[in-house]
Amino acid sequence: xxxxxxxxxxxxxSALEYFRLNGGDRFSLIILxxxxxxxxxxxxxxxxxxxxKIVKIIMITAYDISCIKILPEYESVRLDQILQxxxxxxxxxxxxxxxxxxxxxxxxxxxxxxx
Numbered sequence: 001x002x003x004x005x006x007x008x009x010x011x012x013x014s015a016l017e018y019f020r021l022n023g024g025d026r027f028s029l030i031i032l033x034x035x036x037x038x039x040x041x042x043x044x045x046x047x048x049x050x051x052x053k054i055v056k057i058i059m060i061t062a063y064d065i066s067c068i069k070i071l072p073e074y075e076s077v078r079l080d081q082i083l084q085x086x087x088x089x090x091x092x093x094x095x096x097x098x099x100x101x102x103x104x105x106x107x108x109x110x111x112x113x114x115x
Contacts, residue, residue: 012036012044024051034061034068042068045077056080060087 009015012032019027030048034041041059048055057078061068062085068074069082 012039016047020051027055029056031058034059034063042073042077049077060085
């Protein structure tokens, strides 16, 4: 079994600074919201991608996903998943499991037990 460390933040500036200072390549998955104080999710993802191009990123939004997908910067940030609120509790768990399984396989690591 692999242990996962979860770190949460109340604002994107603190999250980005922590990501920069703590080696962005140490992170497997980032889950963030579209609407945050000081910057939206795509701006945060753009900054994260400058540090780490392969980290898995899931964005959650209350907005219409199709409106986000037509923004010019959407394709360049390469989100791994975008989820519409309200999010079913089972959906994120399955999405996270799929993304982390891919990461584990690419890193030649043993399987994770998900609870």
